[in-house]
Amino acid sequence: MQMVLQIVLLIAGFVALIKGADLFVDGSSSLAAIFKVPSIIIGLTIVAMGTSAPELAVSTSAAINGSNEIAVSNVVGSNLFNLLMVLGICALIKPLPLDNVIKKRDFPFSIIITIALFVALGVGVLKSTEFATVKMGDNVTTLERWMGIALIAIFVVYIIVLIRSALKNKTEGEAVKQMSPLKSVLFVLIGIALIVAGGHFVVESAKYIAAAFGMSETLIGLTIVAVGTSLPELVTSVVASRKGENGLAVGNVVGSNIFNILLILGVSGTIHPIRVNFASMIDIAILIAVSILVFIFALRNKINRPQGAVMILIYIATMVFAIVR
Structure with missing residues (x-):
């Protein structure tokens, strides 16, 4: 009976996270529109943060509660799922074009910060680990508080670059639905409450x-x-891909992955240093390899259906490896 209750609570938590993120984005976007913030800026900041809000809520809750394994593996697992399953499914629906800005700036940046995270954590592994005896569940390094602060600082710089680039190009995004100020604030507050509870x-x-x-x-x-x-x-x-907005589909995934590494691990590590086990280090290495592979696929300006199928199969293989190791 207790197991059934926990499964119901898990599903309810996911529903609360998704609905909370949706309300938060709608309310925040409406408030930004009321204050005449350009819609492209809303898309680059509020909407991107909104889709990453569930990961942020889970990882920070895990860090506060001392569940460090969930804090790290949630981010790494989400990034793997985004790259392989989300983009793979979208490519199966319709071949995915890659915007030049994403190809030249955002995608390489996401790979660089993942490698930098691996190297920073790897220094601790080399100092503390006897590789002959290490097991998958053994804690081998720590995401220190200074690392978390550094990740947040890089995140702030990245957001500034995004906003300056958007203003320079003067590109407007989709018109934002504007609600009353009171309704907008209520949506934001309810959204935050649902995200935290979820x-x-x-x-x-x-x-x-x-x-x-x-x-x-x-x-x-x-x-x-x-x-x-x-x-x-x-x-x-998937909705963007079905509507033919495949560029948005790629941008959403790459942007979310950057937010996950910089903002979520940054906030989690700043709240409480996170112990990282050997299995998570292997998963980060897999994420780097997968990121490079998908980037190579995208270098020809389009991820086609066969490549999408390969990406989905790689994700399944990765999960099987995680289960059996």
């Missing part, structure tokens, strides 16, 4: 289910939690 339910239920089935928090964070918190990106990108 994040708490997801973390606590996931921990219970992991313990009941003998699964590690790393595994459940990499799979169930990561997929659940990536649903906003999946829905946004």
Whole structure:
């Protein structure tokens, strides 16, 4: 009976996260429109943060509660799901073109920051680990508070660059639906409340289910939690792809992955230093390899259907490896 209750709470948590992110984006976008903020800026900041809000809620809740394995594996798992499954499914629907700005700036930047994170954490691994005896669940390094602050600082600089670029190009995005100021504020507050509550339910239920089935928090964070918190990106990108807005689908995924690494791990690590186990280090290395592979696919300006199918198969193989290791 307790297991059924925890599964129901897990699903309810995911629903609260997704609906909360939706309300937060609508309310924030409306407030920005009321104050005459250009819609392109809204898209680059508020909407992008909104689709990453579930990951932020889960990882920060995990960090506060000391569930460090979920904090890291949720981000890595979400980025893997975004790159391989979201883009793979979109490419199957219709070949994915890659915007030149994303190809030259954002995609390489996402790879660079992932490599930088791996190197920074890897220094701790080399100092503290006897590789002959290390096990997957052993903590081998720490995402220190200074690393978290550095990630947030890089995130702020990245946002400034995005906004300056958008203003320079003077490109307007889709018109924002404007509500009354009171309704906008209510949407923001309710959205935040749902995101916070959903994040708490997801973390606590996931921990219970992991313990009941003998699964590690790393595994459940990499799979169930990561997929659940990536649903906003999946829905946004698939809808965009079906409408022929494939450039938006790619931008949403790449932008979300950058937000996940810089903002979510940055905030989580600043709140509380995060112990990182050996399995998560392997997963970050896999994420780097996958990112480079997808970037190579995209260099010809389009991710085609066969490549999309390969990406989905790689994701399945990665999850199988995570389960059996």
